Amino acid sequence: MSGSQVKHDYDLRLLAPFLVHALMFQVVTGLTRVTTSYRAIEMDVSYIWYGAINSGYALLPIFLAISLGRYIDRGNDSHSIWIGSGFQLVANLGFWLWPVTAWSLTLYSVIAGIGHLFTMAGHQALTLRCAGPVSREGVFGWYMVVLSVGQMIAPGLISWVAGAARIPPTGVLFALAMAMSLGTLAIAFTMRPRQRLAGDAKDKPMVPLADILGVPGLIAVIMASVMTVASMDLAVIYLPLLGAERHIDAGNIGMILMVRAIASIFSRVFYGPMLRIAGRAQLTFWSMSIATLGYALIGLPLSLGWLYVAAVLIGFGLGLAVTVCLSNVVNLAPVDARGTAMTIRLTGNRMGQFLIPFAGSLIAGVSGVGGVFLVIAFCLFGTGAAVKRVMVR
Numbered sequence: 001m002s003g004s005q006v007k008h009d010y011d012l013r014l015l016a017p018f019l020v021h022a023l024m025f026q027v028v029t030g031l032t033r034v035t036t037s038y039r040a041i042e043m044d045v046s047y048i049w050y051g052a053i054n055s056g057y058a059l060l061p062i063f064l065a066i067s068l069g070r071y072i073d074r075g076n077d078s079h080s081i082w083i084g085s086g087f088q089l090v091a092n093l094g095f096w097l098w099p100v101t102a103w104s105l106t107l108y109s110v111i112a113g114i115g116h117l118f119t120m121a122g123h124q125a126l127t128l129r130c131a132g133p134v135s136r137e138g139v140f141g142w143y144m145v146v147l148s149v150g151q152m153i154a155p156g157l158i159s160w161v162a163g164a165a166r167i168p169p170t171g172v173l174f175a176l177a178m179a180m181s182l183g184t185l186a187i188a189f190t191m192r193p194r195q196r197l198a199g200d201a202k203d204k205p206m207v208p209l210a211d212i213l214g215v216p217g218l219i220a221v222i223m224a225s226v227m228t229v230a231s232m233d234l235a236v237i238y239l240p241l242l243g244a245e246r247h248i249d250a251g252n253i254g255m256i257l258m259v260r261a262i263a264s265i266f267s268r269v270f271y272g273p274m275l276r277i278a279g280r281a282q283l284t285f286w287s288m289s290i291a292t293l294g295y296a297l298i299g300l301p302l303s304l305g306w307l308y309v310a311a312v313l314i315g316f317g318l319g320l321a322v323t324v325c326l327s328n329v330v331n332l333a334p335v336d337a338r339g340t341a342m343t344i345r346l347t348g349n350r351m352g353q354f355l356i357p358f359a360g361s362l363i364a365g366v367s368g369v370g371g372v373f374l375v376i377a378f379c380l381f382g383t384g385a386a387v388k389r390v391m392v393r
Contacts, residue, residue, distance in 0.1 A: 009135040017190045018130055019146050021081065022123055024184045025088070026150025027157075030236070031177040032092060032112055033057075034158055034257070037240040038250065039099050039170040047365040049102045054237045056106040057113035058354035062347060065117060069343030070206055072125045073336065075194040080122030085181070085188040087115030092178040099174065117346060124326065124342045129194060140330070144268045144323045148315075152261030159254025166243070168250045207337035212344065218332045220390045222348045224284055225325035227383040230352030231291065231376050232318050235260065239298075242369040248304060256311045263315025271323050281388050283324050288384030291317030292377045299374035321384075 040050050072080055091112035098104055130139045162168030243253040294313030297306050333341030363371045
């Protein structure tokens with residue numbers, strides 16, 4: 001294959017707005033999630049309400065994901081991104097104007113969660129259209145790096161706005177998230193829809209769910225994905241609460257989250273070579289084990305410096321683990337059912353994001369917030385060990 005063929009394998013007119021949108025969407029999501037946690041702390045809600053507000057983010061998407069996957073498999077990846085960006089704007093408008101009760105925070109979290117589901121499912125399907133077979137893994141790698149950059153920028157903004165305050169000015173941060181949501185929606189509409197062709201997925205019978213789940217190794221990958229994504233989400237949710245419990249200011253919490261994101265970027269840049277050297281099973285196990293150590297350090301009553309060490313371990317470990325799990329789903333799923341397979345994965349992720357924060361709130365009420373992180377560490381290691389046993393390589 002000639003060098004010119006490889007060079008022109010990217011669809012730059014689609015790739016450029018796609019990556020910009022993914023970056024901005026991730027920044028807004030990070031701002032919203034962390035600021036919601038601080039707003040709940042500001043309102044002095046109970047641990048139960050704290051868990052309920054954050055669990056609401058995943059509640060309705062649990063029931064929508066499979067239908068969304070079928071919708072995307074019929075060529076509606078861009079439309080899904082348009083819808084998700086619109087939901088994100090509505091949620092942030094509510095957070096900015098009416099964040100007055102625990103019930104309202106829960107409602108906006110539900111709306112934001114629906115927006116996140118539609119957008120992320122659309123993003124993952126769109127990676128398959130941004131390049132031909134030669135450069136597709138490259139697009140996937142850049143997409144995951146961009147997500148990490150967004151996860152770095154959001155806490156950096158929070159740290160900058162908060163300064164030395166224990167709780168940042170939530171109204172300012174919600175206003176910033178709402179303004180950025182407008183830009184995100186505008187960019188979404190620049191991503192052209194997929195061209196409909198004769199014999200397209202919309203003209204074919206859908207692959208049965210039983211056939212998709214029957215693909216060897218797919219369920220194991222989905223279970224690993226559930227634990228890794230839920231663990232990453234819990235760090236965003238419970239670090240602000242840990243900071244309040246241990247008298248750590250919001251600036252340091254934002255910096256810890258930013259360090260975690262930088263470590264994720266570093267690990268994802270070298271994802272390809274690591275995958276070739278270690279293989280999928282070993283990379284999954286060792287990356288989850290590294291993250292396990294990080295969560296254990298956070299759970300222990302150690303000094304502030306150790307939290308930064310933990311952030312590096314978590315960012316590096318989960319950066320690899322989340323990437324390899326998503327890549328496995330794309331590779332294992334039937335070609336005509338990739339959208340459905342990815343939304344099955346997202347369904348599992350959302351179930352974890354719904355159940356684990358709620359369970360975490362119960363644990364925090366008994367053992368303090370550190371106990372939540374110790375439980376995460378135990379679950380991560382157990383899941384990683386199980387995947388290593390069942391995966392072929």
